[in-house]
Amino acid sequence: MAYNSRGDDLDLQKLFADLVRCETRLYNALNERLRSEHGMATSQFEFLRFLREHSGARVADLAAEFAIGAGATSKGVDRLERQGWIVRQINPADRRSSLLALTDEGRRRVEAAERTVTACLSELIEDTLGTRSVADALGLLRSALEQHRIGIPTG
Template identity: 65%
Template sequence: MEYNSAIDLPGFFGDLVRCETRLYNALNDRLRERHGIVTSQFEFLRYLREHPGSRVADLAVEFAIGIGATSKAADRLEKQGWVARQANPSDRRSSLLVLTEDGRRLVDAAEATFTDRLGELIADLPSLTDMARAFAGLRAALERDQIGMPSG
């Protein structure tokens, strides 16, 4: 597939990355202010709410980050009392991660804050539906072809 040569691809990439960084930081600030968590913690908790009994490896694949970083993040969530580890009945070498009741309450409250703030930040964008569809398609293609996965 060829790209539209009228598009400055390095500029497009720069815009994409800077938008992601600024949105992430703005959401981070709001979540920290209102709930005492950061965006990455919210995303992990939300994933675990939707996928109870996930392994650290499942989170690593979902967020395209290394196993070590994912395990440390899960340890921090467990230390806060938001996540508990359970024995994995099908593999004694791994454990399953589940939200605690405190974790569920936190992620439910934080999701409302997250959604409201993100809605404020993107409310005036034209063609938001087309943009969302394009980004979902790009993500699906990258994930399908396992592009950009961490090596460790």
């Protein structure tokens, strides 16, 4: 997939399309693997991983990190809490917000899922790309994901 549409200029629209499609397909494939092997979604893994590295973070911190709304973040946190993977603790500096922390079960889950994520991404990215330029590599990766129908939404 060439990116040069006007001489040496990079076709940014094509690059953007490839980036978005690669991200979507990789996310969907990872989501499918995590659900089947660990009973969690990619978004849950991402939240747990962030909280492992940032114990005591607030819902607002998660929302800022993942560039999503506070309402959606709060709902995701509620689901993790119901699963017993995180706990909310009173924020002594601001009693209107809670501090979030992994439970022992949450820590075990994220560590087990991390091995799956690494293996999955290695299969999908590393085995495909080799030592190509970023633009060529992303085009090749997108083609491979599409050819093998990886990460196609199921619903």
